[in-house]
Amino acid sequence: MRLFNTLTRRLEEFREIEKGKVGLYTCGPTVYDYPHIGNFRSYLFEDLVKRFLLFHGYRVTHVMNITDIDDKTIRKANELQVPLAEVTQKYIDAFHADLRALNILPADVYPRATAHIPEMQALVATLLEKEFAYEKDGSVYFRIERFRDYGRLANLDRASLKPGAAAAGAADADEYGKEAVQDFVLWKGKKPGEPSWPAPFGEGRPGWHIECSAMSMKYLGPHFDIHMGGVDNIFPHHENEIAQSECANGVTFVNYWLHCQHLIVDGMKMSKSLGNFHTLGDLLAKGHAPMAVRYLLLSSHYRKLLNFTLDGLEMAGQALARIKNFVFSLKNVETEGEADPELAAVVTASLEAFSASVADDFNVSGALGVMFDLIGGINPRMNALTRADAAGILAYMERVNAVLGILEPGDEGPLDAEIEARIALREKARREKDFARADEIRAELKEQGIILLDTPAGVKWKRD
RNA sequence: GGCGGCGUAGCCAAGUGGUAAGGCAGCGCUCUGCAAAAGCGCUAUUCAUCGGUUCAAAUCCGGUCGCCGCCUCCA
Known part of the structure; x- marks a missing residue:
């Protein structure tokens, strides 16, 4: 499997550190608000990568951090006049609910920053001891001059870093003590109205970057396989993580860095002021299925800008319906008989x-094309299939779905006696040519999300 | 100023040297009591644009136009 490594800016063949195992760290949410669909594009891409590794039989250890202490969470808690933990817990719960709705496999660990203060302090202490960091006015900063590779991930020349945005940061009261503008904070000195923890280098709270370094090395060791996030994380977050981790441990931090491109909405950058800001909850309230959101966000290449539109979401739902109808038809094949070996070979080749x-840098569009080619090839022959044939194709769809996760197990509900009874009533009406009554029953069932299909082999039904 | 990306049918989107995948939408037809689903047929001589390299370019090189991202805490 080939993937594009941000660190080298080229496609590389994936080689795990320890045979059969993969250590995976993905940057999680800062829990100060509801996540938006842009966040989910990243989380869905990460889920795809993880599922594909599992598909290939790797044992994956997945860690996703929860940033529950930073400027934004503190600000929110102060605005609402409630304890920080109350704010963060609310959004952590909302985050997990959305992950479940989108069929994103849970991580093995969701470490919270506030639960790892000692680990972060130990890391800061190490960096101070090795003189990669210095204390100034109660805060601790990383001295980027000491790390020769600084800027490598982001392809930025340290000397040419424009002091534009940096200058704005430097004007911040707690930043002017730095030796160099580009130095970043590891530990922020205590300020009134902010949570703080005692530390040998002064009471305060952790900087943002240190949490990912401390928590990833705790759960995955000082050197692990894959680290992912949105492109905005490349600089400064991931650049700083590399600096902290490699200076503290003296070994390579991560082998492969994968970054997901952002999405825009209706051609413009998503922002609350433009009114094009969508949360998953907003979309579900408009009647869109979570799986349509999943399909849309996953169906174009992760390194390309994705223009999210409601029309696009509609189209994704239709494409998904085609796939679900295919599975539905396969499940209703009733002819007994042997499996056709030629057909089986076609299915194997398709898989x-x-x-x-997918192995080619996660070309999902291409993979979907392969799957739809198979669907288009099988559909005309659907009536000629045996149960054994159908079982083979259903197994194929399960394998495909193990990677894509777009079909929920609950899509086919158990036969419901009540529904069967209604269908029998309608059949009676149809036999008596009372089509008005028959259509009425069909409409009622549709209200309940039950779609009827009159086929030569009798009435079939499915959930919408 | 520095670094980087994108522009393929009405819409979405693969393809990165060998002569345009796939999905959605649309139109006609088959099936149906009517639908739905499914099927069949149709829908880019052309890949922003200009020029170059090549037997061959959407794919490589150069120019132009348009859009976008990053350059210290935004997925």
Whole structure:
């Protein structure tokens, strides 16, 4: 499997550190508000990568941090006049609910920053001891001059870093003590109205970057396989993580850095002021299915800008319906008989092509094309299939879905006696040519999300 | 100023040297009591644009136009 490593800016063949195992760290949410669909594009991409690794039989240890202490969470708590933990817990719960709705596999650990203060302090202490960091006016800063590779990930020349945005930061009261503008804070000295923890280098709270370094090395060791996040994390967050971690441990931090491009909405950057800011809850309230959101956000290449529109979401839902109808038809094949070996070979080849496409830097569009080619090839032959044939194709769809996660197990509900009874009533009306009554029953069932299909083999039904 | 990305049908989107995948939408037809689903057929001589390299370019090189991102705490 080939993937684009931000560190080298080229496609590389994936080689795990320890055979059969993968250590995976993904940057999680800062829990000061509801996540938006842009966040989910990243989380869905990360889920895809993880699922594909699992598909190939790797044992994956996935860590996703929860930033529950930073400027924004503190500000929110102060605005609302409630304890920090109350604010963060609310949004942590909302975050997990959205992950479940989108069928994102849970991480093995969701470490919270506030639960890892000692680990972060130990890391800061190490950096101070090795003189990669210095204390100034109660805060501790990283001295980027000491790290030769600084800027490598972001492809930024340290000397040419424009002091534009940096100058604004430097004007911040707690920053002017730095030796160099580009130095970043590891530990922020105590300020009134902010939570703080005692530390040998002064009471205060952790900087943002240190949490990911401390928590990733705690759960995955000083050197692990893959680290992911949104492109905005490349600089400064991930650049700083590399600096902290490699200076503290003296070893390579991460082998592969994968970054997901942002999405825009209706052609413009998503922002609350433009009114094009969507949360998952907003979209579900408009009647869109979470799986349509998943399909849309996953169906174009992760390194390309994605223009999210409601029309696009509609189209994604339709494409998904085609896939679900295919599965539905397969499940209703009733002809007994042997499996056709030629058909089985076609299905096997299709799965290989699907997998090869995903393996090529996660080309989901190409992989979907492979799958739809198979669907288009099978559909005309649907009536000629045996149960054994159908079982083979359903197994294929399960494998595909193990990677994409777009079909929920609950899509096909158990037969419901009540529904069957209604259908029998409608059949009676149809036999008696009372079509008005028959249509009425069909409409009622549709209200309940039950779609009827009159086929030569009898009435079939499915949930919408 | 520095670094980087994108522009393929009405819409979404693969393809990165061998002659335009796939999905959605649309139109016609088959099936149906009517639908739905499914099927069949149709829908880019052309890949922002100009020029170059090549037997061959959407794919490589150069120019132009348009859009976008990053350069210290935004997924």
